[in-house]
Amino acid sequence: MARYWWGQKNEEKKVHWITWKKICKAKPVGGMGFKELQIFNMAMLAKQAWRLLKNRESLFHKMYAARYFSNGDLLATSLGGTPSYAWREIWEAKNLLVKGGRWNVGNGSSIHSLDDA
Template identity: 40%
Template sequence: MGGMGFRDFQLFNLALLGKQAWRLVTETGNLWEHIMRAKYYPDGEFMTAQLGANPSYTWRGLMEARAVLETGMRRRIGDGKSTRVWRDAWLPGTNTGRVISPCVNGNENLRVCELLSEQVGWNLERVSSLFLPFKTERILSIRVSQHRPMDIWY
């Protein structure tokens, strides 16, 4: 019927905010990211930041967009040092990307690097002792680079 073809301005706005939120996650080091980090998440990262006591309108929008990003974001495993086993979405071939196996006491903060062997690949003994068999298969199917770059979001 004419017009610009926008169906839902709220969803369109959320998509644009999502793009800016993605920049905060992936493009660290630029001026805008430094300013937002200094004000809203000085000791952490954007994906774990809190809304805070007196957030700006922009920050509220970015936090709403973060919820959209979380549904599709995954971690690509490199060295495994920045990916938490039970909290981060890193497992391919699942809807949530998260490990659903029960967490053994004392392993809540386990990092993926602790599941890797010193040689190239996974520590089969450690992985099979912590996870259910079908999750173990899924984890062992992830290829690990011998160069061990940093983990990244995709």
């Protein structure tokens, strides 16, 4: 993206007049409002992981569950032996959900106090 913005072609070097961090700041605070694509991409992948957790009747969930987490627990599954590129990225993004998630106790039947810390 920087090559496009600064007009770089092939190996030609161009001057980057402003840091990418400043360009990604919001317009009201002096930036250009560009998205940090790596962070944006990870957020979109975490959204897909969330859909796998919440929409258990969807074709998307059934397909991935059959191939990658047949035990039904996305959060406790391993990457597997031959993951697709899409699964590998979703599996990495699910860690964001784990880090930012909180327990919803409900009736407590799914919580194992000795194992879940």
